Structures are given as C-alpha cells and as structure tokens.
Amino acid sequence: MNYQALPKIDLHCHLDGSVRPQTIIELANQQDVTIPSQDINEISELMIAPETCQNLEEYLMRFELPLSVMQTEAGIERISFELFEDAAKENVKYFEVRFGPQLHQLQGLSFDQIIGSAVKGMKRAEAMYDIKGNYILSILRTMDKGNINQVIDAGAAYLDHGVVAFDLAGAELPGFCHEFIPYAKYAIEKGYRITIHAGEQGVGQNVFDAVSLLGAERVGHGIHIKGHQEAYDLVKEKSVALETCPSSNIQTKAVDALSNHPIKDFYKNGVSITINTDNRTVSNTTMTDEVRKVMEEFNLTREDYFAIYKVSVEQSFASDAVKQALLKFADWYL
Numbered sequence: 001m002n003y004q005a006l007p008k009i010d011l012h013c014h015l016d017g018s019v020r021p022q023t024i025i026e027l028a029n030q031q032d033v034t035i036p037s038q039d040i041n042e043i044s045e046l047m048i049a050p051e052t053c054q055n056l057e058e059y060l061m062r063f064e065l066p067l068s069v070m071q072t073e074a075g076i077e078r079i080s081f082e083l084f085e086d087a088a089k090e091n092v093k094y095f096e097v098r099f100g101p102q103l104h105q106l107q108g109l110s111f112d113q114i115i116g117s118a119v120k121g122m123k124r125a126e127a128m129y130d131i132k133g134n135y136i137l138s139i140l141r142t143m144d145k146g147n148i149n150q151v152i153d154a155g156a157a158y159l160d161h162g163v164v165a166f167d168l169a170g171a172e173l174p175g176f177c178h179e180f181i182p183y184a185k186y187a188i189e190k191g192y193r194i195t196i197h198a199g200e201q202g203v204g205q206n207v208f209d210a211v212s213l214l215g216a217e218r219v220g221h222g223i224h225i226k227g228h229q230e231a232y233d234l235v236k237e238k239s240v241a242l243e244t245c246p247s248s249n250i251q252t253k254a255v256d257a258l259s260n261h262p263i264k265d266f267y268k269n270g271v272s273i274t275i276n277t278d279n280r281t282v283s284n285t286t287m288t289d290e291v292r293k294v295m296e297e298f299n300l301t302r303e304d305y306f307a308i309y310k311v312s313v314e315q316s317f318a319s320d321a322v323k324q325a326l327l328k329f330a331d332w333y334l
C-alpha cells in the first residue's frame, strides 16, 4: 500500500516536539541563541528521544532545545508554517497541532503574540497547500497555575479562527484532574473543546477523571483504560476518542512493544481510536510512518484504515464544512 498517498488526519501533534533540526540551527544563529552544536546530525541526535528512554519525564527533556528558539514571533511563525508544510507534503489533510503558550514567554512575548504567531504560520501554510488545521492550547500540568486563565482568555480571541481546544500536558501524576476542574470549566464556558493527556503513564483512573470531571471529549493516549474497567466503559459509552501515538508510547515505555499496543483490541471492541504522531522530531516519525507501523503490525485492511480515518473526521474539532470535505477524500479512495 502507498501510505504516503493515503489521505491522513493527525489530531495529536506537539509543535515544540516537531521542529526541523536545520531550523533550530538557523534560528539559533539569527537569534544569537547558544546551542550545543552547529552539526545537523548532532542536533538531530539531541532532539530525538532514544529507545532507551526510561519514562515520560526523560522523553520530555528533549523539548528544551527547540523551545530555546521558540521565544520570538518570527521563530514561532516559521516553525508553525514548516510543520504544516511537512504534514501537507505527506498528504495530511487535516492537522490539529498543540503547544503550551506558557513555555514561550522567556523573552517577554504576550500570550496574544505567542498564539497569534502560531496561527499565522498555520494560515500561511493553509494558503499554499491542501491542508486545513487548528491549534489546541496545552497547559503544562507541572507549571504555576496563576496564568492559566490568561492563556484561556488570550486564546479565546482566536476561537473559530485557528484555535479550537484546551489540553493538559506534561508529566502525569495520579489524580491530577481534580486540581484543574475550574480551569476546564472556564475554558468550556469560553467556547473551547476539551482534550486531555491521560492514561499515558499507567493510570486508567485519570482517563475516567478527565472525562467525568474535566469534560474531555477526546483523550491524549488513554492506553491505560486497559485494566481499568470503569474508564474503559465510560470511554466506550460516551464515544470518547483516544488519540493514540504508537511510536511515542514505546519511547515513553507506556507500552513495551508495538505488538503489545492495545490499539487493535480497542478498535475491534468498538472503542473510538485515532492514529497520531505526538512529536514528529522527538519521536522521529511522520503520519505515514505511524499509519504504516499500525497497519502492518496488526494486519489492518484498507477498509479498516478508512474506518479509523472516519473516526478521526468525526472526532476532530473541525467545522462541519471541513469535515464534509474530509469525508469526500475517503469516498474517493474506497
């Protein structure tokens, strides 16, 4: 099968985990930021998380270098444009990208400048390529909570103009959802859709909480509903989509091997699953690679692929018009 040619949808990809290594070098030189090397291979090596990662925390250490050149409007705009360009070139037709505005304030940018720059880069790519997109704003669970509502307020000006949803990301502790109830509520009141990283590091209860306490319509990863019956049943009953990211899950040791990933069992048992990249550079992957890996490992057919594609369309935070256009791609191919 020509995986590159298949129309694809990526609903879970982090901007700061998906920066071209060459761009890091060029932006660092333009911005006078000191980086450990000018050699593309060495920079790539520092950005890609190794298979020997022990856990999510070690994986998350790979974001420091890209974030160092994502503190200016021009830097954020360029990186956003390039990510959408890369995705368009591999036939991603709809792309939801997320990032944490709180991580881009080191040189004094306002949340409006940060979010506006990301949206601007996306719009530039949308005008040049056959791709549509939206941004999801991720709040870092481990950071100070004092400015969360400011992020929500700044992003609200872009709702329906490039921003669609609220997310919680970063290291996952058991029971984290309880602390974020007022913020999720505030985001919903403002008009945001909700997706939450949960059940990535062994805690199925977090998925149950993300849905029941925070109003999550989708869950980032969610693989540990396996072994937590209540979370499993709730996800199924409410058709909450799991944004699975197979390569990332192996690197963070959420699963020990692709063959043990529960994605196929979920799919066969009627849980809504989607296939996504998480971090194109840190996980050294593309949508083409993720789709290929899952289809080959689990012997999925073309019909299976498009069934999953249609779940991604339905569960996306795109407008109805964009969803209709995305469904047409599936009709052409089937």
Ligand SMILES: O=c1[nH]cnc2c1ncn2[C@H]1C[C@H](O)[C@@H](CO)O1
Pocket (backbone or CB within 6 Å): 014, 015, 016, 017, 056, 060, 063, 098, 099, 100, 103, 138, 169, 170, 171, 197, 200, 248, 278, 279
């Ligand atoms: O897979 C992930 N789980 C939890 N947090 C993550 C993952 N990938 C990236 N992040 C964090 C690190 C980034 O700096 C942040 C915003 O994109 O989100």
Ligand SMILES: [Zn+2]
Pocket (backbone or CB within 6 Å): 012, 014, 169, 197, 220, 278
């Ligand atoms: Zn993620």
